[in-house]
Amino acid sequence: MSLRDRMAKGMSITLTDDDEAAAASMKPTVPVTGPGQTMQITALRRQIEDLKTELAKRDDVSVAAEARLKEMEEQLMSAASDVEISELVEVPGRRRYMSPEKKLELRENLRHNKLVHPVVIRRRPDGTKEIVSGHNRIDEYKALGRAKIKAVFEDSTEDEAAANAFWANLLQSDLTDFEKYRGFKQMQGRFPAITQAEMAEQSGLSEAMISYLLAFDDLPSEVLSVLNDQPALIGSHAGKTLAGLAKNGRTAEVIAAVGQLAEGKIDQAQAVKLASAKPAKAAKAAETVKIKAGKADYCVMRRAANVVRLQFKSDEEASRVQAALQKVLEAESACFTAAQRNS
Incomplete structure (x- = not known):
């Protein structure tokens, strides 16, 4: 028995290369009375979910398989009954997120079209009816002022219901x-x-x-x-x-x-x-040194990181110092190059 069988007592379906033969083997009949009907509906739901999972893995799905899936979904819908929305109880953590835009689309769809997939509920020991899946459809039925919705009952324990709801939601592409x-x-x-x-x-x-x-x-x-x-x-x-x-x-x-x-x-x-x-390193404040000629400033020298800036009173003095500095820097460069070669 597979893990999913152990968790949800589901019915495993594996499609062969011959989809028609596989589809022909999936023809459950729904009993017309009480517990037997509930158990068979639960089995049919799980067959549908497993078939959807298998088909989602395939690049090419036959017409026969798609037709069989539609037939099974129609059979499930025909077994659904009307339930009072006010009697339904929501379990926290089971609802699938839907954006406001998607909710509006769903509401307008339900306003003009019949419900294609019934919601799934289960009877709790205290007699209340718990929503397994279909929370958003129920919300939009409420918004449309409808008191009842088509639903099928699931025969499951609390753990199985939680597992079933998750597997069903996982098939939704917008989860x-x-x-x-x-x-x-x-x-x-x-x-x-x-x-x-x-x-x-x-x-x-x-x-x-x-x-x-x-x-x-x-x-x-x-x-x-x-x-x-x-x-x-x-x-x-x-x-x-x-x-x-x-x-x-x-x-x-x-x-x-x-x-x-x-x-x-x-x-x-x-x-x-x-x-x-x-985090960016805080920039060091620029260092400023003023070189005096008597009481007046001869030169203002500023250094920020690896940049040194000199400012003189006249262009002539700046030009003269530039020529002198060039000789000094050329000499320093020669010493640096020699040191690099010897290292």
Whole structure:
């Protein structure tokens, strides 16, 4: 039994080269009564998720496989029933982030079209109905003033529901890297023995990507707090770089850079550059020496770092001293060159 089977009791599907033959083997029937129906709907949902995962890995998907997926989704929708939105309970940490723009698009879509995918809920021991997936659809139904929504019941434990919600969300292309990180952290919390290799196998992500995602763990708590409110702010690669900088003693710089990023003052690349930048050395104050001729200034000499500047009262005196200095510097250059050769 696979790791995902152990975590969510899912039904594993592997497509062969002959998609038609594989598709023909996926024809579950939905019982019409109580517990049997709930269990079969749960199995059908997981079959759909596994099939989507398999198809996402392929460059070329047959018409038969796409048709079978659509058929399964329609079968799931036909098994859904109307539930009162007011009876649904949200579990913290399970909601998928959606930008205001995307929410508006979803609302307008639902305003003019039928719901394509039912939301998923489960009955809790206390009799309440818990949302497993579909939080944003439910929100937009509320915004549209609708009291009911199509839903299917899932037969699962609390741990299985959390796993199922995460795997379902992971299939969404707009899931942010920070949300993926939070999901994998929850997996580690619920299944302490899980390895990064196993998470990579079950998610379809590479082990390297899992490592990048989990690097969010090393960001300062102040940055994690910002990301909880703005999960799309930082991607995994920038997150790993900033986490590395924080671990190497640049915590304050990372917090400051992310603060400017959150305010929209800089972009992600600039935030990484700002957090990485070494503090500029304070410039030494210029040294000024006044050379007197009696009570008057004969020459004012200023030196800043490796630059010496002389200022005289007249052009004639500046020209005369320049000629004398040139001879002195040429002699010094000859001595320097000889010393270099002998060293």
